[in-house]
Amino acid sequence: xxxxxxxxxxxxxxxxxxxxxxxxxxxxxxxxxxxxxxxxxxxxxxxxxxxxxxxxxxxxxxxxxxxxxxxxxxxxxxxxxxxxxxxxxxxxxxxxxxxxxxxxxxxxxxxxxxxxxxxxxxxxxxxxxxxxxxxxxxxxxxxxxxxxxxxxxxxxxxxxxxxxxxxxxxxxxxxxxxxxxxxxxxxxxxxxxxxxxxxxxxxxxxxxxxxxxxxxxxxxxxxxxxxxxxxxxxxxxxxxxxxxxxxxxxxxxxxxxxxxxxxxxxxxxxxxxxxxxxxxxxxxxxxxxxxxxxxxxxxxxxxxxxxxxxxxxxxxxxxxxxxxxxxxxxxxxxxxxxxxxxxxxxxxxxxxxxxxxxxxxxxxxxxxxxxxxxxxxxxxxxxxxxxxxxxxxxxxxxxxxxxxxxxxxxxxxxxx
RNA sequence: CGGGGCGUGGCUCAGUUUGGCUAGAGCGCAGCGUUCGGGACGCUGAGGCCACAGGUUCAAGUCCUGUCGCCCCGACCA
Numbered sequence: 360x361x362x363x364x365x366x367x368x369x370x371x372x373x374x375x376x377x378x379x380x381x382x383x384x385x386x387x388x389x390x391x392x393x394x395x396x397x398x399x400x401x402x403x404x405x406x407x408x409x410x411x412x413x414x415x416x417x418x419x420x421x422x423x424x425x426x427x428x429x430x431x432x433x434x435x436x437x438x439x440x441x442x443x444x445x446x447x448x449x450x451x452x453x454x455x456x457x458x459x460x461x462x463x464x465x466x467x468x469x470x471x472x473x474x475x476x477x478x479x480x481x482x483x484x485x486x487x488x489x490x491x492x493x494x495x496x497x498x499x500x501x502x503x504x505x506x507x508x509x510x511x512x513x514x515x516x517x518x519x520x521x522x523x524x525x526x527x528x529x530x531x532x533x534x535x536x537x538x539x540x541x542x543x544x545x546x547x548x549x550x551x552x553x554x555x556x557x558x559x560x561x562x563x564x565x566x567x568x569x570x571x572x573x574x575x576x577x578x579x580x581x582x583x584x585x586x587x588x589x590x591x592x593x594x595x596x597x598x599x600x601x602x603x604x605x606x607x608x609x610x611x612x613x614x615x616x617x618x619x620x621x622x623x624x625x626x627x628x629x630x631x632x633x634x635x636x637x638x639x640x641x642x643x644x645x646x647x648x649x650x651x652x653x654x655x656x657x658x659x660x661x662x663x664x665x666x667x668x669x670x671x672x673x674x675x676x677x678x679x680x681x682x683x684x685x686x687x688x689x690x691x692x693x694x695x696x697x698x699x700x701x702x703x704x705x706x707x708x709x710x711x712x713x714x715x716x717x718x719x720x721x722x723x724x725x726x727x728x729x730x731x732x733x734x735x736x737x738x739x740x741x742x743x744x745x746x747x748x749x750x751x752x753x754x755x756x757x758x759x760x761x762x763x764x765x766x767x768x769x770x771x772x773x774x775x
Numbered sequence: 776c777g778g779g780g781c782g783u784g785g786c787u788c789a790g791u792u793u794g795g796c797u798a799g800a801g802c803g804c805a806g807c808g809u810u811c812g813g814g815a816c817g818c819u820g821a822g823g824c825c826a827c828a829g830g831u832u833c834a835a836g837u838c839c840u841g842u843c844g845c846c847c848c849g850a851c852c853a
């Protein structure tokens with residue numbers, strides 16, 4: 360993509376609406392723009408990041424045996440009355456009455472809808488287990504939206520649901536999801552913790568939260584500095600790790616995923632039963648598994664930035680390479696930049712070419728701010744000696760050489 | 776919802792305490808010239824009913840009342 364053809368409104372100064380690091384950098388790098396409190400537009404760069412995260416999630420979900428589907432955001436309110444959650448979740452539900460007089464809500468989550476769907480299909484234990492997931496916008500009238508994408512009223516969530524004939528099956532799916540989550544967050548470049556947690560309004564017994572350390576995290580966790588075991592912070596302080604005997608440290612974290620063993624809460628309420636191998640009716644045993652996809656963008660930025668801007672992990676980077684053509688009015692430089700750009704594109708590498716007629720400083724600053732993991736600079740050196748430069752955003756390592764050599768090195772970095 | 780802060784061109788802010796002429800600066804934007812490897816410089820120019828509504832006053836960005844919006848702290852959550 361040519362910079363001049365896309366829409367990357369970078370900001371030199373920090374908008375007053377942002378206080379947290381991730382929020383500031385998202386706005387400055389032109390990833391998102393606020394429409395109203397808790398509601399954001401994803402601009403081209405932000406969308407590419409979102410898509411990359413989704414790609415990782417899809418790959419790991421499929422690997423764990425989950426099938427993707429897409430449920431409606433519009434839901435009949437009566438489903439919530441049936442499950443009994445209409446009152447519990449009432450204060451965050453966005454609802455209205457349509458022209459037919461139906462009570463409709465915008466889905467804050469989808470246990471009811473998926474259970475209703477599965478109910479009409481599953482009738483025998485032979486059809487189980489089954490795991491379904493979707494990546495979709497959720498709507499919650501949050502009491503207090505904050506920190507940009509960290510807590511918003513319309514956000515992207517990956518929600519998966521497992522259906523089993525017995526607890527043993529649920530345990531197995533729960534474990535599989537647990538492992539998949541670890542791989543997903545690792546691939547997102549996150550340093551994360553797992554905490555046994557309360558199930559809250561979801562119901563059920565067993566649940567685990569996936570937390571990432573973040574300065575503007577909303578939750579405090581007690582962490583053992585040695586074995587990295589963590590537990591939720593209540594009021595007690597000065598607790599010691601049961602295994603290491605060391606005093607646990609308070610750490611600010613952001614919840615990016617939560618998995619629950621639901622049991623039969625929803626299946627029993629909505630009548631999602633199957634016939635077991637003894638011919639007896641049983642409610643399906645369920646689990647649900649959420650990831651805050653849009654929130655992950657904030658978490659990744661929190662853990663991957665420096666004073667100059669974002670430093671995207673390679674798999675998340677909105678483009679794999681950023682080509683910086685210094686002085687586009689120099690025909691030789693611009694021609695070379697275009698040539699390399701076309702060549703990389705032809706090889707399936709995603710490239711952003713900064714073709715703006717801007718001074719070097721502006722382009723360097725913007726490139727570092729955007730945080731694309733590798734940069735290729737074509738400028739003065741090229742005019743003098745024909746050499747171009749490859750720079751790694753993360754460690755600032757630079758190598759200079761002939762185009763062939765540099766492109767070879769680039770491919771090593773990208774594929775190695 | 777309770778507590779605190781803020782609202783002045785696209786962005787960052789000054790001016791409000793102590794009311795006074797046609798409302799300012801920097802960045803950004805448009806044009807011209809000089810520059811050209813880490814957010815250049817000069818000149819010219821466009822862009823604002825000072826969040827909105829009502830009030831006080833000879834006079835309101837500034838004082839009073841109300842409303843709306845945004846941010847931060849708390850309860851809630853991916």
